[in-house]
Amino acid sequence: MNYSLNSIPDRVAKPRESGYTMAMDKGLSIRETEDFLEVAGDYVDIVKLGWATSYVVPNLQKKLDVYKAAGIPVYFGGTLFEAFIVRNQFDDYRRVLDKYEMTFAEVSDGSLEMVHEDKCQYIRTLSEQVTVLSEVGSKDDQKIIPPYMWIRLMQAELDAGAWKVIGEAREGGNVGLFRSTGEVRSGLVEEILTKIPFEKILWEAPQKSQQVWFIKLLGTNVNLGNIAPSEVVPLETIRLGLRGDTFNDFLNLEKPC
Amino acid sequence: MNYSLNSIPDRVAKPRESGYTMAMDKGLSIRETEDFLEVAGDYVDIVKLGWATSYVVPNLQKKLDVYKAAGIPVYFGGTLFEAFIVRNQFDDYRRVLDKYEMTFAEVSDGSLEMVHEDKCQYIRTLSEQVTVLSEVGSKDDQKIIPPYMWIRLMQAELDAGAWKVIGEAREGGNVGLFRSTGEVRSGLVEEILTKIPFEKILWEAPQKSQQVWFIKLLGTNVNLGNIAPSEVVPLETIRLGLRGDTFNDFLNLEKPC
Amino acid sequence: MNYSLNSIPDRVAKPRESGYTMAMDKGLSIRETEDFLEVAGDYVDIVKLGWATSYVVPNLQKKLDVYKAAGIPVYFGGTLFEAFIVRNQFDDYRRVLDKYEMTFAEVSDGSLEMVHEDKCQYIRTLSEQVTVLSEVGSKDDQKIIPPYMWIRLMQAELDAGAWKVIGEAREGGNVGLFRSTGEVRSGLVEEILTKIPFEKILWEAPQKSQQVWFIKLLGTNVNLGNIAPSEVVPLETIRLGLRGDTFNDFLNLEKPC
Numbered sequence: 001m002n003y004s005l006n007s008i009p010d011r012v013a014k015p016r017e018s019g020y021t022m023a024m025d026k027g028l029s030i031r032e033t034e035d036f037l038e039v040a041g042d043y044v045d046i047v048k049l050g051w052a053t054s055y056v057v058p059n060l061q062k063k064l065d066v067y068k069a070a071g072i073p074v075y076f077g078g079t080l081f082e083a084f085i086v087r088n089q090f091d092d093y094r095r096v097l098d099k100y101e102m103t104f105a106e107v108s109d110g111s112l113e114m115v116h117e118d119k120c121q122y123i124r125t126l127s128e129q130v131t132v133l134s135e136v137g138s139k140d141d142q143k144i145i146p147p148y149m150w151i152r153l154m155q156a157e158l159d160a161g162a163w164k165v166i167g168e169a170r171e172g173g174n175v176g177l178f179r180s181t182g183e184v185r186s187g188l189v190e191e192i193l194t195k196i197p198f199e200k201i202l203w204e205a206p207q208k209s210q211q212v213w214f215i216k217l218l219g220t221n222v223n224l225g226n227i228a229p230s231e232v233v234p235l236e237t238i239r240l241g242l243r244g245d246t247f248n249d250f251l252n253l254e255k256p257c
Numbered sequence: 258m259n260y261s262l263n264s265i266p267d268r269v270a271k272p273r274e275s276g277y278t279m280a281m282d283k284g285l286s287i288r289e290t291e292d293f294l295e296v297a298g299d300y301v302d303i304v305k306l307g308w309a310t311s312y313v314v315p316n317l318q319k320k321l322d323v324y325k326a327a328g329i330p331v332y333f334g335g336t337l338f339e340a341f342i343v344r345n346q347f348d349d350y351r352r353v354l355d356k357y358e359m360t361f362a363e364v365s366d367g368s369l370e371m372v373h374e375d376k377c378q379y380i381r382t383l384s385e386q387v388t389v390l391s392e393v394g395s396k397d398d399q400k401i402i403p404p405y406m407w408i409r410l411m412q413a414e415l416d417a418g419a420w421k422v423i424g425e426a427r428e429g430g431n432v433g434l435f436r437s438t439g440e441v442r443s444g445l446v447e448e449i450l451t452k453i454p455f456e457k458i459l460w461e462a463p464q465k466s467q468q469v470w471f472i473k474l475l476g477t478n479v480n481l482g483n484i485a486p487s488e489v490v491p492l493e494t495i496r497l498g499l500r501g502d503t504f505n506d507f508l509n510l511e512k513p514c
Numbered sequence: 515m516n517y518s519l520n521s522i523p524d525r526v527a528k529p530r531e532s533g534y535t536m537a538m539d540k541g542l543s544i545r546e547t548e549d550f551l552e553v554a555g556d557y558v559d560i561v562k563l564g565w566a567t568s569y570v571v572p573n574l575q576k577k578l579d580v581y582k583a584a585g586i587p588v589y590f591g592g593t594l595f596e597a598f599i600v601r602n603q604f605d606d607y608r609r610v611l612d613k614y615e616m617t618f619a620e621v622s623d624g625s626l627e628m629v630h631e632d633k634c635q636y637i638r639t640l641s642e643q644v645t646v647l648s649e650v651g652s653k654d655d656q657k658i659i660p661p662y663m664w665i666r667l668m669q670a671e672l673d674a675g676a677w678k679v680i681g682e683a684r685e686g687g688n689v690g691l692f693r694s695t696g697e698v699r700s701g702l703v704e705e706i707l708t709k710i711p712f713e714k715i716l717w718e719a720p721q722k723s724q725q726v727w728f729i730k731l732l733g734t735n736v737n738l739g740n741i742a743p744s745e746v747v748p749l750e751t752i753r754l755g756l757r758g759d760t761f762n763d764f765l766n767l768e769k770p771c
Contacts, residue, residue, distance in 0.1 A: 001569055001570065002568060002569060002570075002571075002574045003569065003606070003610045003613070004606065005569065005597055005598065005601060005603065006601045006603065007601055026487075026490065026491055027296050027297070027487065027489075027490035027491065028296070029291075029292035029293075029295045029296050030292075030295065031288065031292055031545065032292055034543075035543035035544075035545055035546055036543075038543045038544065038572070038573060039541050039542070039543050039571060039572070039573065040541070041572075042572060043570070050491075051494060051499065051500050051501065052494050052497075052499035052500065053490055053491065053494055054259060055258055055259060055260065055262065055494070055497070055499055056258065056259075056300070056490055056493050056494060056497070056499075057259075057296060057490060058295070058296070058298075058299060059295060059296065060259045079499065079500060079501055079504065080499075082504070083262055083499055083504070084262065086504075086508060087262060087263045087264055089262065089263065092260070092261065096260045099260070110501060111501045111504040111505065112504070112505070139501035139502075170501065172465075208686075230540075230541065232541075233540065233541035233567055233570055233571060234540055234541065234564075234567065236570050237565060237566050237567055237569070237570060240566075240569070240570070242565065242566035242569055242570075242593065242594075242597055243565050243566065243593060244565065244593055244624060244625045244653035244684065245653075247593065247596070247597070247600075247625040247626070248625065248626070251600060283744075283747065283748055284553050284554070284744065284746075284747035284748065285553070286548075286549035286550075286552045286553050287549075287552065288545065288549055289549055307748075308751060308756065308757050308758065309751050309754075309756035309757065310747055310748065310751055311516060312515055312516060312517065312519065312751070312754070312756055313515065313516075313557070313747055313750050313751060313754070313756075314516075314553060314747060315552070315553070315555075315556060316552060316553065317516045336756065336757060336758055336761065337756075339761070340519055340756055340761070341519065343761075343765060344519060344520045344521055346519065346520065349517070349518065353517045356517070367758060368758045368761040368762065369761070369762070396758035396759075427758065429722075
């Protein structure tokens with residue numbers, strides 16, 4: 001850090017299992033990727049190329065090279081997995097992962113109907129090839145999954161080999177974990193945490209108010225995702241109690257005044 | 258594209274009359290312009306320098322050179338035309354178009370009152386010099402134009418020589434075609450389409466929900482405008498059914514599962 | 515300017531006491547800083563490194579060098595001052611200001627409780643070292659300060675040596691001067707202006723509708739702050755009556771039609 005402040009909350013150091021920040025790249029140029037890493041490379045743990053943007057961006061290989069050189073792993077959004085599945089092209093998907101030397105992949109069913117045992121089988125199969133993040137929650141704001149079902153799905157996916165499970169929110173933060181207004185379904189989150197270990201969950205939380213809510217509830221080292229590249233530094237200050245929103249939440253350790 | 262997916266909707270290839278994406282540049286630097294074109298140059302058809310930003314940006318000529326080298330035509334926002342008209346400086350405006358070797362221009366009346374025959378005369382006159390886009394709709398959210406009048410205005414402006422007519426929405430997407438909440442005036446759009454050919458209309462649709470609405474109604478190759486530079490790639494994925502919002506809208510062609 | 519338009523409102527030239535634009539940098543890279551200055555360097559008067567982002571960004575010294583070379587002064591957000599105060603590290607804060615050769619500093623109490631005489635004492639002390647901007651208003655949307663108290667606080671802080679007083683709004687524009695919806699507390703603003711000189715106040719107004727409101731009320735040369743870097747050029751066009759929002763507000767001088 002650039003200067004010394006006392007009583008700053010302890011951040012787990014990278015590489016880490018908690019305190020994880022996942023950023024979403026939905027089409028950065030090479031220079032923008034370099035700029036993002038210059039500013040936020042110390043704070044971001046993994047980058048998702050949002051949904052199927054990797055299909056259309058003309059700089060895919062070069063961008064993957066930039067992230068690799070910086071030691072930041074990258075994965076394709078779950079919607080890309082689903083786009084291959086709905087077309088009966090799962091083997092093609094595995095070849096794409098190989099072609100680009102991907103080390104992580106997401107398995108999700110946010111945009112299609114999938115028998116859950118099939119989803120778990122995809123997790124098992126892909127786990128032999130890459131580290132799997134699986135996602136629970138629909139992108140359809142009309143499909144409300146009750147808390148006991150979130151827990152059952154998450155546990156089964158971890159048992160099938162998922163490294164972490166992701167709570168769905170989309171880029172907008174208005175489905176899945178959140179109401180259409182962006183408000184957190186707080187009872188859902190609290191009930192999930194009675195059964196699934198804190199560090200195994202990556203909460204999508206693109207809006208600042210959502211990030212603040214999770215940090216107030218779960219502390220500095222909660223895993224958060226779908227963070228816009230320009231919001232990684234602001235998020236880090238919220239984690240450290242250095243923005244108005246959490247300014248008074250980390251001072252009780254040794255409050256000096 | 259970077260890999261193969263079956264059953265992707267057919268996009269008309271550039272140069273094209275439909276499937277047009279118009280992006281709005283409201284003050285990009287030279288490097289940002291280059292970055293935008295690196296990522297989205299294959300998907301954007303034309304760029305508008307928003308309203309009168311071209312008056313104040315210090316890099317105007319150099320930026321026009323960058324777009325020209327990439328083969329992307331550029332035009333000044335309609336508010337600039339209106340700023341010259343309201344000052345009785347139409348001839349000066351024509352000289353500005355010449356000075357910067359502009360090949361497109363917009364004629365609009367979103368911020369002032371203009372007799373419609375005068376507007377049509379400006380379209381006729383400018384059509385001798387450049388390709389004219391004309392815009393219908395007020396920037397004032399209190400001025401509601403009924404559907405039959407939208408149709409009459411659009412037809413008269415096409416008859417006067419406009420290449421395409423633009424449906425007003427502003428950068429925010431909250432006037433003209435849309436209610437102040439951003440919701441589409443869907444009855445208006447559907448009525449317009451009973452009379453004005455699909456490919457002659459460029460719909461301003463800066464918000465994602467608005468883009469999705471038009472693509473669901475009018476398909477992959479609808480003309481959309483006022484797209485932020487960073488949203489051109491996301492829009493392209495929505496057009497291709499590769500984002501959650503339209504994932505299930507283009508699969509019925511030869512749905513494999 | 516790139517071409518000539520008649521009847522453009524007079525902007526006070528830089529360096530200036532009114533017509534000030536303060537932009538907020540919350541973690542730009544070096545290239546992004548250069549790009550920002552390429553486009554908006556002629557229009558921005560001062561830059562705030564938002565809240566305590568200066569603690570975590572890895573490019574702090576180099577970025578300060580870029581701003582210095584462009585002649586744009588920079589200051590750390592008030593929350594950083596408060597973070598030092600709440601830890602009893604005021605002397606450390608003064609050393610940080612020296613280390614980075616800062617010429618401006620902000621004194622605020624938006625996130626903590628501070629006896630007002632103590633705040634004024636900090637203003638007096640820091641005024642010996644730097645030019646002080648002091649800020650009035652809470653970041654807590656539940657803490658409503660009545661107008662007479664805003665005036666009393668602002669006057670006392672100016673008397674203590676503050677160069678200008680800032681009206682609080684945060685990055686979001688939803689506290690202090692504004693209701694949680696972003697709507698201006700217009701009675702508050704008008705009452706403040708009966709007592710505090712126009713040019714001594716810097717109004718935080720991050721949302722476009724807020725900028726428009728102030729420019730319509732107070733004219734081209736109102737001091738506005740918390741402007742996102744990419745919004746400085748758009749704001750300049752609003753100040754000049756060259757965007758739809760203020761198009762008709764500056765034409766009555768010598769209205770030609």
